[in-house]
Amino acid sequence: MKPRSSSGPRVAVIEDDADLSYTIRLNLEREGYEVGSFDNGHEGLVAVQQGGYDFLILDLNLPDVDCFTICRELRRSSATAKLPILILTARASEQDRVTGLELGADDYLVKPFSVRELLARITAILRRSQGTESDASTYDDGILRIDSRTLRIYVRGEEVKLAKKELELLWMLVRNRPAVVSRDRILTEVWQMSEDVETRTVDAHIRNLRKKIGKERIHTVIGYGYRFE
Numbered sequence: 001m002k003p004r005s006s007s008g009p010r011v012a013v014i015e016d017d018a019d020l021s022y023t024i025r026l027n028l029e030r031e032g033y034e035v036g037s038f039d040n041g042h043e044g045l046v047a048v049q050q051g052g053y054d055f056l057i058l059d060l061n062l063p064d065v066d067c068f069t070i071c072r073e074l075r076r077s078s079a080t081a082k083l084p085i086l087i088l089t090a091r092a093s094e095q096d097r098v099t100g101l102e103l104g105a106d107d108y109l110v111k112p113f114s115v116r117e118l119l120a121r122i123t124a125i126l127r128r129s130q131g132t133e134s135d136a137s138t139y140d141d142g143i144l145r146i147d148s149r150t151l152r153i154y155v156r157g158e159e160v161k162l163a164k165k166e167l168e169l170l171w172m173l174v175r176n177r178p179a180v181v182s183r184d185r186i187l188t189e190v191w192q193m194s195e196d197v198e199t200r201t202v203d204a205h206i207r208n209l210r211k212k213i214g215k216e217r218i219h220t221v222i223g224y225g226y227r228f229e
Contacts, residue, residue: 008032009054009126014044014070015088016063020111024057027115028122041065051079055122058105060089075104084129086121088113107178108229110216117143139174144213146174153213160212165190169205173218173228182225 011033015021018039025035036053038044041062048056056074060067067087074080085104090111106125109118120142139146145154148171153160162170168190173181186202206226210218219227 008034010034010036010052011055011057011122012036012038012044012048012053013057014038014041014048014062015057015059016040016061017059020088023115024118027119031119041067041070045070045073048074048080048083049077053083055126056083056085057118057122058085058087060087071104082129084125086118086125139171144217146171155213162209162212163205166205166209166212169202170209170213170228173226177228180221180225180227186225 008031011028013021013024013028013035015024015037016039021037021039025037028035036047038047041064044058045065047053058067058070062070071085071087074083074085081104084106086107086109087105088109088111106129107121109121124141138148143156146152148167151167153162153167153170169186172186172190183202191201206218206220217229219229221227
């Protein structure tokens with residue numbers, strides 16, 4: 001299906017769930033996006049390769065072409081190497097997330113999700129990819145806002161109080177997204193410890209952050225460290 005004429009960014013949606021695809025398209029168009037919808041991977045891949053899209057929303061479980069194959073093919077071409085990609089998945093396994101990010105996906109969103117969160121993720125990714133983030137000392141994805149200058153954190157518009165080390169840890173994870181940050185690096189940079197002697201300190205601060213900003217925002221990579229979602 002060809003996208004309609006619009007002044008907004010052009011978004012390709014490759015999703016075989018017709019109801020979900022329709023919902024995504026409807027809400028994106030309401031926000032001024034131009035949307036092309038595809039219910040199978042091959043058709044969507046060809047359309048995106050032909051160019052003209054600014055963003056790709058890609059379902060992990062497609063009936064014909066593997067999602068990771070699509071990512072790999074797009075990253076191989078200079079025309080689509082920097083195309084922002086957001087993967088949608090009903091599977092929240094660590095290996096799927098790591099594989100997708102390693103192949104060049106910019107973010108992961110686990111089903112079911114709210115339309116508001118989807119729109120916020122798209123806005124944040126486009127802002128980063130276009131180099132229009134206004135200030136390196138702030139972060140705002142529509143749900144979480146961090147101002148490292150004033151040391152203030154807001155979740156859905158409500159201010160949340162963080163301890164100094166909690167803020168430093170959160171800001172470190174946000175700055176390095178979507179990469180995984182190791183425990184050793186956290187201890188070195190946040191606590192100035194040269195050896196991993198107090199991992200329970202990191203665990204306690206991660207638990208506190210999850211309670212305050214949402215448990216889904218910080219993902220544990222077992223045996224290594226943490227990643228900000």
